[in-house]
Amino acid sequence: MKRVNFFYSTKLTFDDYVHDHTFSLRIIPPETNTQHILSCSLNITPYIPTKQTVDAFGNNVTAGYMRDDHRFLDFEIKGSAEVEHLNYRTDYMPCYLYQSPYTKPDDALKAFHDSVKENCTGTAADKARYLCNILAETVKYEKGFTDTTTTAQQAFALKKGVCQDFSHILISLLRMEGIAARYIAGLAFCDGETHSWVEYWTGDRWEGIDPANNCAVNDDYIVISQGRDFRDCAIDRGVMFGKYTKQLQLVRSELT
């Protein structure tokens, strides 16, 4: 068990005034078997009334609407939690067994799976570790080549990517192996920004694995959201109207 303090902030700045801005945030870490939230506060500037719901995947959703003209929107969360990853989560959904838009393999990724599946044996945990090792040898962690729209097949073709891409490729491979897997967005000690990793289903519980760092998940990780792939987990999604809506996004996160 570990006690951690978390902090995350995003600053959206627009070139010109925008209005009728609707957003939904998946930013408040859920209370689960493995993490007990001791405190958590969400601040949004300028002030906008919001509503909370829980989505199909168990994520806390904060929804808001700002009709008037504005040029920026900032939101931050701050809080503390007790993390005990050995308490394991059991919130299974069958959809995690099937490929989703970001993880759908192309012929190259399928061929790659075919080439490694002979040595991919044992329990779900053995297979996950094996695939994670192979992935670390095959794909290079490098920033600047992929973005949030990059799919598993695109990142695999580049053989380069960041945590999101490693997660998508590993999920794709696990699902091809017949192992249910889900995408996790969260915060970790090893990363200055938001992090992403993977959970796979062992048959009776979820187990975390971090493909970007090729290691198991421990008490140094805090889950913010989960889903079939990145799309279900995006920390902020929004729609707004305005003339020039080039937006600048600054993200800062901390786990202490």
Add this chain to the structure above:
Amino acid sequence: MTQQVQFTKAVGNANEINELLRRYGVKFGIYKNGVFNEQFFPFDPIPRVITAEDFKSMERGLAQRVNALNEFLFDIYHDKKIVRDGVIPEDFIYISKGYLAECEGITPKNNVYSHISGIDLVQAKDGEWYILEDNLRIPSGASYPLIARDLTRIAAPQAFEENSIIDNRGYAELLKSTMEYVNCGGERAILTPGRYNAAYFEHSYLAELTGSVLVQNDELFVEDNILYHHTYSGGKTRIGVLYRRISDEYLDPLTFLPDSLIGIPNLMEAYRSGNVAIINAPGNGVADDKGIYYFVPKMIKYYLGEEPILKNAPTYLPFYEEDMKYVMAHLDTLVIKDVAEAGGYGVVFGSDLTKEKLEEFRKTIIAEPRRFIAQEVIDFLDLPIIEGDETVMRKADLRAFVLSGEKTKVWASGLTRFSRNPDSFVVNSSQGGGFKDTWVLSR
């Protein structure tokens, strides 16, 4: 004999009615090679007549089927008992494009998922009715027989004096009460993607009939997880029930396709919170998937403990080994449907294929067995239509409209569509067919 009399009475006014339809703008839009065209939907004045007795058993069968489908949708988005009990293989649910994991755990008001169901049937030569497909994602078409009936009344009033035809104008009231049954507090609204949509005429017509506001997405917004309509005076009014003609994946860019420009951001949050009803419920596509069709009779037994009153057309799933063998052996006589397609697209008659094409198709089915269903070609009853000065016989189907409010009710009318091409079994309006009024006799 009596039918013949009705025919000739109405026939004399065929041109007159079509002229009126044209003037009223009864059209449907169609995209062909990327170009939008509005087409006139030709009306044939000879009605399809359904006897009171025939309708009675059809009515029971349709209500039974729709009740089971509603139970199925609730089950799939909650406990999934039917999968756990092995009645439907898991793959068929989760590979279906219509299944939306985003809808897991959401319970629509009063548990109604399919408020308006369009069930397509054909009558075989022996008089037996067969279900061809279920349409649970807001089926269109109810407005055509409504307006045609109105105009026929003007053009041939005697036909209605001399025959005991059930008045079909009750549809407006039926639709209104179906909407009111799930209203979460607020106005009734019909959401249209605009006039370049295949069913724009219908949207505006139904809005007028049911006293609902006709809206486009830019007039709507979600605040505090409540759906509002911007009013012209700058205020806002709450919407409690939204009849929409937008596909699920375009409905809310913050939940589904992020680049949808025709959706309403955070509509799903308002819906999940129980602040607005969406007609029909998002996620219904999993139940009208052509692959799931095969399992509907099993659903009726599973959920209702009843024997299905209406039959499915004999259907084979290449997914099952035994069915695959049958399909391979009889490919040249079966009709094969691609489960992902709609509107008459992706339907292939084995008998139409050359030997080479048939072999090619065989390989496709073996490679992707889940993608197809195969059905026996039903020798369905031809109906008379007027072509020039002649009466000719053509294939026709019937779309019955079933409305699920406090009770499940079948509209005593429906859309009869026919094929213009004497050799074609495909009657979809997007494939160039026409329509007839459907008379249900009261005795």
